Amino acid sequence: MKPNFSLRLRVFNLNCWGLPYVSKHRSDRMKRLGDFLNMESFDLALLEEVWSEQDFQCLKEKLSFTYPAAHYFRSGIIGSGLCVFSKHPIQEIIQHVYTLNGYPYMIHHGDWFCGKAVGLLVFHLSGLVLNAYVTHLHAEYSRQKDIYLAHRVAQAWELAQFIHHTSKKADVVLLCGDLNMHPKDLGCCLLREWTGLHDAYLETQDFKGFEEGYTMVPENHYVSQKDLEPFPCGIRIDYVLYKAVSGFCISCKSLKSTAGHGPYNGTPLSDHEALMATLCVRHSPLQQNPSFTYGPAGRLPLISVLREAWTELGLGIAQARWWAAFAGNVIGVGLLLLVLLCFLVAEERAREVAILLWTPNVGLVLGAGAVYLFHTQEARGLCRVQTELQHVLGREREAQDLSSEPQLALLLGQERGQN
Amino acid sequence: MKPNFSLRLRVFNLNCWGLPYVSKHRSDRMKRLGDFLNMESFDLALLEEVWSEQDFQCLKEKLSFTYPAAHYFRSGIIGSGLCVFSKHPIQEIIQHVYTLNGYPYMIHHGDWFCGKAVGLLVFHLSGLVLNAYVTHLHAEYSRQKDIYLAHRVAQAWELAQFIHHTSKKADVVLLCGDLNMHPKDLGCCLLREWTGLHDAYLETQDFKGFEEGYTMVPENHYVSQKDLEPFPCGIRIDYVLYKAVSGFCISCKSLKSTAGHGPYNGTPLSDHEALMATLCVRHSPLQQNPSFTYGPAGRLPLISVLREAWTELGLGIAQARWWAAFAGNVIGVGLLLLVLLCFLVAEERAREVAILLWTPNVGLVLGAGAVYLFHTQEARGLCRVQTELQHVLGREREAQDLSSEPQLALLLGQERGQN
DSSP states (O other): OOTTOEEEEEEEEEEOOOOTTTSTTHHHHHHHHHHHHHHHOOSEEEEEOOOOHHHHHHHHHHHTTTOOEEEEOOOSSSOOOOEEEESSOOOEEEEEEOSOOOOTTOTTTOHHHHOOEEEEEEEEETTEEEEEEEEEOOOOSOSTTOTTHHHHHHHHHHHHHHHHHHOTTOSEEEEEEEOOSOTTSHHHHHHHHHHOOEEHHHHOSOEESSGGGOSBOTTSTTSOTTTTTTOTTOBOOEEEEEEEOSSEEEEEEEEEEOOSSOBTBSSOSSSSOOEEEEEEEEEOTTOOOHHHHOOTGGGHHHHHHHHHHHHHHHHHHHHHHHHHHHHHHHHHHHHHHHHHHHHHHHTTSSHHHHHHHHHHHHHHHHHHHHHHHHHHHHHHHHHHHHHHHHHHHHHHHHHHHTOOOHHHHHHHHHHHHHO | OOTTOEEEEEEEEEEOOOOTTTSTTHHHHHHHHHHHHHHHOOSEEEEEOOOOHHHHHHHHHHHTTTOOEEEEOOOSSSOOOOEEEESSOOOEEEEEEOSOOOOTTOTTTOHHHHOOEEEEEEEEETTEEEEEEEEEOOOOSOSSSOTTHHHHHHHHHHHHHHHHHHOTTOSEEEEEEEOOSOTTSHHHHHHHHHHOOEEHHHHOSOEESSGGGOSBOTTSTTSOTTTTTTOTTOBOOEEEEEEEOSSEEEEEEEEEEOOSSOBTBSSOSSSSOOEEEEEEEEEOTTOOOHHHHOOTGGGHHHHHHHHHHHHHHHHHHHHHHHHHHHHHHHHHHHHHHHHHHHHHHHTTSSHHHHHHHHHHHHHHHHHHHHHHHHHHHHHHHHHHHHHHHHHHHHHHHHHHHTOOOHHHHHHHHHHHHHO
């Protein structure tokens, strides 16, 4: 590669709010999105919440000239909602479906049915290997009482691990998507600290958009004003994150977001704002992989966030076990009732009532059985993430044994005491 | 690294048949397994079907001196059954749970409840990066009418993809496990062709064990003789596979399997035979990554197996869609019956019968709904794998456009015609 190599990447990201029968003006918005993408001719357009595969096929057809490569990530019952349109050929594709993704009985929230995932596309651009990831994590329905927090933290860890393990030979890593987390939220910090990804909004010198980079704002008339009540100015939950792994450096020349309406005024493209980033990748032989340059002090934020996540998952595990135990008790009571009903029928006492109650009671036992199995699986999934975090903390402890950083020793000592 | 660098790795693999209350003499076998592992002091012991976490904890305690590092891969409701004991420190851990893994209503088979997975452990051995994978795929209950074939092929592809994407910076890749596939089965070929892994049994110059490397044999008195009826001599479904990625070469100095009894005679350790391999890794600066040295002719077996897998998944998709449509019809009939029952109650005709039938009918609709959702998800999962295979075939087609290999053109032309 030439020493003066440089590459400009124009990237588009949007949560399209494309739920059939629910999202307003869906087909019109999809049509206008296609027109806009064709006009702007980005290198890469990464979309979330394209729930209808038909919408993807329409976009694919429309964009086939400007973006010859496209991929839709299928998963779950409804789909992952993720898709990608690219000007450059896609070399390789893989996806990872998150192990934990809400509760099947929370039908009105629906996340469980989506099969939320992270998709990876590998590109070879002028000899440079680009790993582009697109994802959408579990929604946050209540910030005060967020019953999905442990799941979202687990998803953030799975995402970070997936990126960490699949990008080892990539020159540049790009992650776009709706993380459903505010910038300082636990999962967001965990992701950034474990992968070393940089936030385009914080790094760029040229930002055009709402203050604090908000991507859901009350100015957008598709946004539920009630949902935004605790945050009257808006929230930032959509991201463009990136890093250069070795031998390259990457910077964000400009980041622009739509401003509560369409890119050229008019009706918005979605209830989220679109992000448009111009990234510049340059050859930089002296650039070291930051993970190798971390001193003990540099590891402090990682250790701190790992410990916090470990504790949060512990709460999630306790909650999951409580529900499994509760369901177990219901099964016990249900089985006792069934025995009682059999007895009543055999003794010919209240026979009709007993027969009438038999089937609902069987339903209760089966339903409780399903709840028991689900929460047992949930507890096991959370335990698994907690064990992985503990392993990383253990490795850090070993590294600390070789160093004499007092603050680090204190943090790891606390963690050692808790395990 | 020194030019004369060489490393000897002694590896142990066993499907432990450790199902509580079902597997005979479990605790005695686990005890003897621990004694044997302690005595032999392998570098790495990779185990499957350790379903009880308590068994893992007992082994961990017993082996703590000889194998200071250990990990249990938690997943699903019962667990993945996978665990690892290592003489060397584990640097990194990640696991991937297979998207498709049988049917929840096939309770007597139980695979769905296990959360079958692949686990990865990264080791740094004298400056060499070793990625060790352990896995266990869906069982084959009937070779004549294998209803899980599409799922196993999908699992083999997910396994191959996981290895392909996570081992790009590894020097040596090792995969051990019970693949539940015979050496020439579709999934096995797919895995070997896509990852470039070599089969220790086929490569070693010194093999001690049953003919054809069988790992389930009638001589083992724990094996169900009925299951082995179609294969009176035995089957080979447990594997040690490996490759050196670049700058290194790896060879299997010796491979040994138990012979239907314990390692030193006596009762067998499991219903599977254990595999013990001695691998030798040497520095080899001229060794090229085989995937880059493939000419068009070298790609022929890969293309052929990709096409075969694509077709097999197509059959699986048709089957899944049939079940989803059937369940959809049952839901329709059930809903019609519910309307009819409401009408009978309202009209005070056969009121008692109507009330009695109401709950079972609701159960039928809910049950059919669950079946519908499950098979919709199954079809989507299989479609996703098929799309990934199609993408690889498309890339091969583009490579073929630059070559003039007539046999390759013929194969890819057939595939193009079908899509």
